[in-house]
Amino acid sequence: MKKLLLPFILVLLLSLPSLCFADTQPFKDVDGHWSDKEIQLAYKNGIMQGVAADLFNPEGKLTRAELAVCLDRIFDFNFDNLRFIKAPSPADYFDDVEENQYYSQSVMELGFFNVFDIPDRKFKPDEEVARIEVAQTIAKCFEVKNLNVVTIQMWPQFNDIETTPDLAFIHNTGIMKGRGEGGFAPKAKITRAEFAAVLNRTMSTIKLALPNENEVSEPTVQIDIRGEVKSVVKDGDKISSIYVEGVLTEDTRYDKATIRITDDTAIATCVKGADLPVQDIHQGSIVEVTFTGPVAESYPVQATAKLLRIIE
Structure with missing residues (x-):
C-alpha cells in the first residue's frame, strides 16, 4: 500500500506548483512576457x-x-x-x-x-x-x-x-x-x-x-574650493559667512571665496559621526565647500555654501 501511495503523492505535488514551487513574483500580467x-x-x-x-x-x-x-x-x-x-x-x-x-x-x-x-x-x-x-x-x-x-x-x-x-x-x-x-x-x-x-x-x-559586497562608497559632490578659513562673520550667535583661501587643484574651481552660510547649508566632517557644530568653524579651519545657486564672478568670488566639509 505504501508503494502505491508514494507515486500518487509525487504526482499530486507536481500537479500543484503553486503550493510547492511558487514563484516569488506576484504579478499576473507578466506571464509569458519577455521580461x-x-x-x-x-x-x-x-x-x-x-x-x-x-x-x-x-x-x-x-x-x-x-x-x-x-x-x-x-x-x-x-x-x-x-x-x-x-x-x-x-x-x-x-x-x-x-x-x-x-x-x-x-x-x-x-x-x-x-x-x-x-x-x-x-x-x-x-x-x-x-x-x-x-x-x-x-x-x-x-x-x-x-x-x-x-x-x-x-x-x-x-x-x-x-x-x-x-x-x-x-x-x-x-x-x-x-x-x-x-x-x-x-x-x-x-x-x-x-x-x-x-x-x-x-x-x-x-x-x-566593489571590492566586496559589504563595502559602501561614500557619495561625493563637486568641490568648488578647498582651503583655510581666513575670517568668520557672525550674525548674533550664528555664522553668516566665511572667507576662504586655498590653491587651485584638479578637483577645485576657485582659490578665494566669500561664502554665505545659510540654514540650508549641510555640514559634514571628515570623521563619520563626529560632532563638530558649525559654530566651531573658526579662523584657521580647513574646509571644502560646494556652492549652490549663482556665483558672483568677482575676485574673490561670492557664493552660497550647499555643503561645507570640515577637514581639520
Whole structure:
C-alpha cells in the first residue's frame, strides 16, 4: 500500500506548483512576457515594485518619480555622513515635489547630489522618461558613489546621437545597449519591463565595482574650493559667512571665496559621526565647500555654501 501511495503523492505535488514551487513574483500580467524573469529578479531583490498588489504593468512607461525611487534603492543614497543646520526638504531642490509622497525622500537625496540635470527646479515626477535620461542618471550615480568599473575601451557609434562618456560607460558595461539598426533611440520612452532589465544589469555592475559586497562608497559632490578659513562673520550667535583661501587643484574651481552660510547649508566632517557644530568653524579651519545657486564672478568670488566639509 505504501508503494502505491508514494507515486500518487509525487504526482499530486507536481500537479500543484503553486503550493510547492511558487514563484516569488506576484504579478499576473507578466506571464509569458519577455521580461518575466527580469521582473522577477528585480522584485526579489527589492529594487522595483508593482503598480498594484498583483500588477506590474510591464509595457507601461517609466516615470521620473519611479526612476528616482529605484535608483535610490539600488545605489543607497543617504545623508548619514552629513549634519544639517535645518533638516532638508524636497522643496530645497525642486519646486514641484511635495512632502510625504512615495518618491519625496528619494528625489530629495538625488537632488542633493545633483544626479538629475534639471536646471529650472521642475522635477515633473509624473513625466515619462526617455532612454537617454536613464543612461545619464545611472552614469551619474556611479560617479557620485565613487564606483569605478573596469570596462573595455570602446567608443560606440550611434546614428541618432553623439556618443558621450556617459553613453560609452553605459554601453561598455552592458547596462544599456543600442536599439534598432545602429541607433540608441535616445528619445524613446523606456518601459517598466525594459527598466527592470536595466536595473538588474546595473546591480551586477555595482557588484563588480566593489571590492566586496559589504563595502559602501561614500557619495561625493563637486568641490568648488578647498582651503583655510581666513575670517568668520557672525550674525548674533550664528555664522553668516566665511572667507576662504586655498590653491587651485584638479578637483577645485576657485582659490578665494566669500561664502554665505545659510540654514540650508549641510555640514559634514571628515570623521563619520563626529560632532563638530558649525559654530566651531573658526579662523584657521580647513574646509571644502560646494556652492549652490549663482556665483558672483568677482575676485574673490561670492557664493552660497550647499555643503561645507570640515577637514581639520
